[in-house]
Amino acid sequence: MLLDTHHHSAFDHWWEYAAENYISWNGDEAVAMDLYYDPVVDEHLQSPLGLIAPTWYLAPQRREVAETAWKFGAAALGLLGDGDVGLTDFRDGLMLAWFTGEFADGKVKRKLWEACDTLFEPSLDPDSGEFTFGFGLNEPHPRGQFNARVMAGWVCQPGAWAQIFHTPNLEKHSQPCVEGVDFPRFAMSQAHWEKGSLHLAVDPCNSAMNSVKTSMNIRRLPADGEWILTSGDQTVSSCVAVGGETRIELQADGSSFTLTAADETVSP
Amino acid sequence: MTTRTFEALDKRSLGWLRYLYRKATTSDNWDRDGHPHAHWDNISGPPMTSFHRFDLIDSSYAVALMSDRTPAWSEVYSRILDELVERHTSWWAAEDWMTQFGDDPDRNSYPDRYRPLIPEALWGNYDVPGWTANGIDPYGIQMDPVAADGMLFFKGFFGLLLGLHRYVSNDPKWNNPFEMIRDGKDSFTWTHSSVMGQLAEQWHERQMGCHCENTKIWPY
Known part of the structure; x- marks a missing residue:
């Protein structure tokens, strides 16, 4: 869109194959996805992570699959029910904190972050104004990938990530x-x-x-x-x-x- | 017309922006004879994402999202994204591809925690995801990570990063020819458009998908 090309059609062409060969469906709902496929040894590596891991990248491209994956993970960790969010380690909440902003706000997002903040060790430096999460790791530098991903989830509002690709604000x-x-x-x-x-x-x-x-x-x-x-x-x-x-x-x-x-x- | 909301950014978001700006503008050397500053993460998510470039691409998402909340102020966001792109053109951004040749010599002694990542029947005789295996069949050694038949995740994430920079900054800088890797004969000239054109062409030619690590196709 930015450079007036049509390269993204490669994804659509690939998705036809992927939907048939890498994804398991229950009706119209994706229920499992290969983590990877090795065509040389003809092995499909299956993992519970296979469906959830691509959520951020599928959200602008196949939103229904991405949202199904997010709901699957969110429900499994208690975010969508009336009970508590079931995080026992900060790592349990990393993907959920990253993805949830794209699909939910209000009560769901507040519930998530109340749980995450008990494990993520949020820190606002009173002098520099810099904010980071320590995750209880006691490391000299804030862990880059973890901080970056969950902060994307923190700032994201429902649909905002997909909007960048579908209806970018070029008037600005x-x-x-x-x-x-x-x-x-x-x-x-x-x-x-x-x-x-x-x-x-x-x-x-x-x-x-x-x-x-x-x-x-x-x-x-x-x-x-x-x-x-x-x-x-x-x-x-x-x-x-x-x-x-x-x-x-x-x-x-x-x-x-x-x-x-x-x-x-x-x-x- | 799309309805846009411009809810004010909170202290936490702007505090993250301040930290990330300092991190991205702290000078370091990602060429082969240098080393990324220790604040760039190359330890998270082993064996797949424990490389510096994943910190670059992950850092770009919140920047683009925040920029869309304050669309009349882009200078800081643009600077950060430019610094991220610059580093992604370097040798260290492709450290795995430039050093992991052939099969992993340690593949018969992986820790048990790698078992869920490897087909059960091939345990002990198969490269773990994250080992890029430059040079193995069917492609042979290909030093340019963009031109290579594999390394989809390198060029795909790089393309995303280039796109977010262009979207936020409106600066065509990276669509002018630039050098990647910059290690003697292993120096390669690309532009934003040519990177994306290369990826699209490779993907169109292989409907089942392109390899990330040789020989693994990830449904991303």
């Missing part, structure tokens, strides 16, 4: 944007263009930076002239855009700001 590359943020002291917790306004919020890395004012550049505004910056408490200031660019200053306390053209005829 031509819409107004913010640059030159004093990161990592400050990070943008909100930054999106919607209905003719740029919506922004700044997260400070620690308590010393809380409520400090920080400046940043705005680019690709659709009109030059006066723009109005409105804070959450409706305090108003203005700035002038030239060549679609201006510079603004925001208070880093997580509160929301909107930047809107003074001329109300500027279209969204």
Whole structure:
């Protein structure tokens, strides 16, 4: 899609074969999948992991199979019932924490993370603002693959991973944007263009930076002239855009700001 | 039109972004004569994923997802993904392919925990998943991990990483020719498009699928 090619048809061609030769079905529902097949020795290696392991990668491509696999694992560990989530070791929860964000939120996701946090050893550094999981491993560096996977699950909202591939947000590359943020002291917790306004919020890395004012550049505004910056408490200031660019200053306390053209005829 | 929601990122997500940015922008040398910084994970998931490149690709997922929540701020996400792609072009990203030639000399002394990964009848005489077996039949030695008939997981995950970089940054940088492996005669020129074209062509030619490790086809 990004490069205007049709390479993904190779997957569809392969799936016809895979569905018949690598997957066991109960009606329309996949119930088992080879972990791998070796055509030289003609061996299908079966494993309970075979169906579950590809979930993240199948979610954008064969969502029904991926969701079946997620539900199978989630039910087995007690996530979908009324009982407790049955994790005895942090490793039990790694795949579940990774995949669940793509399929569930609300009560299910909260229940999962309440259980995972008892084993994952979450740690927010009070100075740097860096967040990692230690998993009780007592290692000098946070375990990379485990952290990366479960954080993908933490930030993912239902369907968000598949959306990247099905309906990518390409408009963002031509819409107004913010640059030159004093990161990592400050990070943008909100930054999106919607209905003719740029919506922004700044997260400070620690308590010393809380409520400090920080400046940043705005680019690709659709009109030059006066723009109005409105804070959450409706305090108003203005700035002038030239060549679609201006510079603004925001208070880093997580509160929301909107930047809107003074001329109300500027279209969204 | 797709309805998008832009729920604010929380402290945990932005804290992870801060850590990952420091990790990705800390200088290290992934060429053959160097070594990745110790904070890159090459110990998780043995014997299959205990290689540095899996930390690169796994790290890209949350970055792309967070970027979609703050689409008007991409500079940090783009920088991280660029650093991940850069490292994935290196010798160390293909460490297994560049060092695991022929059958595994230790395959008759694997630990019992590998038994679920190997066909029962072939125990003691079969390479465990994760041993890429460059050079065994039917393909012979093929030093370029992208051009190779096998190594699907290398080029597939690399293609995904390249795609996420392009999506988040809109920067065509990696669709210009770049060198991979960069080890004397084992230097190979690719672009984002040519990597994906190679993978698609190989996959179209083999409907049953391409090998990841020689000679294993994973239904991914």
